[in-house]
Amino acid sequence: MKPTLAVFIHDPQCETECALGMIDGLVRDFNIRTFGIDELNIEFLKTVDAVAFPGGMGDADDFYDIFTEDHIDAIHTFIGVYNGKYLGICMGAYWAGPQYFDLCIDLEIEQYIKQPTADIITDGPTVANVTYNGVLERMYFYDGCAILGDSIDTVVATYANGDAMAAIQGNVGMFGCHPEALEWWYTQGGMDIALYDTTHAVLMCLFVHQLLDS
Numbered sequence: 001m002k003p004t005l006a007v008f009i010h011d012p013q014c015e016t017e018c019a020l021g022m023i024d025g026l027v028r029d030f031n032i033r034t035f036g037i038d039e040l041n042i043e044f045l046k047t048v049d050a051v052a053f054p055g056g057m058g059d060a061d062d063f064y065d066i067f068t069e070d071h072i073d074a075i076h077t078f079i080g081v082y083n084g085k086y087l088g089i090c091m092g093a094y095w096a097g098p099q100y101f102d103l104c105i106d107l108e109i110e111q112y113i114k115q116p117t118a119d120i121i122t123d124g125p126t127v128a129n130v131t132y133n134g135v136l137e138r139m140y141f142y143d144g145c146a147i148l149g150d151s152i153d154t155v156v157a158t159y160a161n162g163d164a165m166a167a168i169q170g171n172v173g174m175f176g177c178h179p180e181a182l183e184w185w186y187t188q189g190g191m192d193i194a195l196y197d198t199t200h201a202v203l204m205c206l207f208v209h210q211l212l213d214s
Contacts, residue, residue, distance in 0.1 A: 002029065002030050002031045003030055003031070003049040003050065003212055004030065004031040004032075004033060004047070004048045004049050004050075005026060005030040005031070005032055005033070005048065005049065005050045005051075005052055005087075005208065006032075006033045006034070006035050006044075006045070006048040006050070006051045006052065007019050007022055007023055007032060007033070007034050007035070007051075007052045007054065008034075008035060008036070008040070008051060008052065008053050008054070008092075009034050009035070009036060009054075010036055010037050010056075010066060011056070012056050013056045013066060013091065014053055014054045014055070014056045014091065014092065015054065015055065015056040017182075017185075018054035018055040018056055018089070018090070018091075018178070018180065019034065019054045020182075021054075021178070021180035021181060021182045021185075021201075022052060022054050022089065022180040022204075024180070024182065024201070025179070025180045025201030025202075025204050025205060026052075026201075026204070026205055026208060028205075029205050029208075029209070030208065033048060037066060037067075037071075040067075040071045040074055040075075041070070041071075041074050042074045042077050042078060042082075045074055045075070045077075045078040045082070045084060046078065046082050046084070048084070049084065049085065049212060050084060050085035050086070050087060050208070050211070050212060051075070051078065051084065051085070051086055051087070052087040052088075052089070052092065052208075053086070053087070053088045053089070053091070053092025053095055054089055054090070054091070054092055054180070055089050055090030055091045055092065055142065055144075055178060056090075056091045067100075072101055072102075075101050075103070076101075076103075079103065079170075079171045079172070083171065084171065085171050085172075085173065085211050085212055085214075086101075086103060086171060086172045086173065087173045087175075087207075087208060087211060088172070088173070088174050088175065089174075089175045089178065089179070089180065089204075090142065090143075090144045090145070090175070090176065090177070090178055092174075093109060093144070093145050093147070093174035093175055093176055094109050094145050096109060096172050096174050097109030097110075097145075103172045104149075104151075104169050104172060104174075105151055105169065105170075106149050106150070106151040107147060107148065107149035107151060107152065107169060108148040108149060109145045109146075109147055109148070109174065110145060110146055110148055111123075111143060111145060111146070112128075112141075112143075112144055112145060112146040112159060112163065112165075112176060113143060115146055115161060115163055117161040117162075117163075118146075118159070118161055118163075119159070119160040119161060120141065123142075123143040124142070124143075124189070125140070125141070125142050125185070125186075125188075125189030125190075125191065126141055126142075126189070126191070127139060127140060127141055127191065127195050128140075128141035128144070128159060128160070128165070128176075128177055129159070129160045130157050130158065130159055130160070130165050130166075130177060131157060131158050132156065132157040132166070132203060133156060133157070137157075137197070137200070137203075138195060138197075139177040139178070139179060139181075139197075139200055140177060140178040140179075140181035140185060140186070140195075140200070141176070141177050141178065142178060142189075144165070144175075144176035144177050144178070145174070145176045146159065146163035146164065146165070146176060147163070147164040147165070147166075147167045147174050147176065148163060148164070151169065152164055152167045152168070152169050153167075153168050153169050153170065153214070154167060154168040154210070154214070155167050156168065156207060156210070157177075159176070165177055166207060168210065168211055168214055170214070171211075171214070173207060173208070173210075173211035173214075175204070175207065179200040179201060179203050179204035179207075180200075180201060180204055181196070181200065183196045
């Protein structure tokens, strides 16, 4: 039986396009449900195996405008009591950090472009050079996060400067790049279509399996 993954959609903080890319890459291996802000409660969450928070626009003010303490408590209960899994990609990964949902222990989830040794300085769409399970990849990047700290359980991928790009700590999986990126994201971002790589969605799918098995 396929595990059930619930994908959160709340435009623009969790953009529909990002959610659809995630669904497209995961639907063959997982039962997919979508949910919005009104269903972010423990009664809904305990009916699924994992929740996924996609990328999107937003900052700290936007976050606290849409999420209440009840929402945050529901996520903590889902993970801590029901052993639920949390997947965050780009904005969703930022939200796992201490300024937001506060799901990680002794980790900072910070903008990669602001790290002193980062090889990317633009906050617009581009590709990041990453090492993913020992293999060099060029993955879609849009102002994603670096996962900083020594308490990561599993580092799956690193940026060019060695900072963690994809990692798992406990029941929380975080991804700074966009493995779910669709072909048109590259052309819309002014990039060479040859940079689009269908295997990145496969890597995302394997990452979710690894998270569920952790």
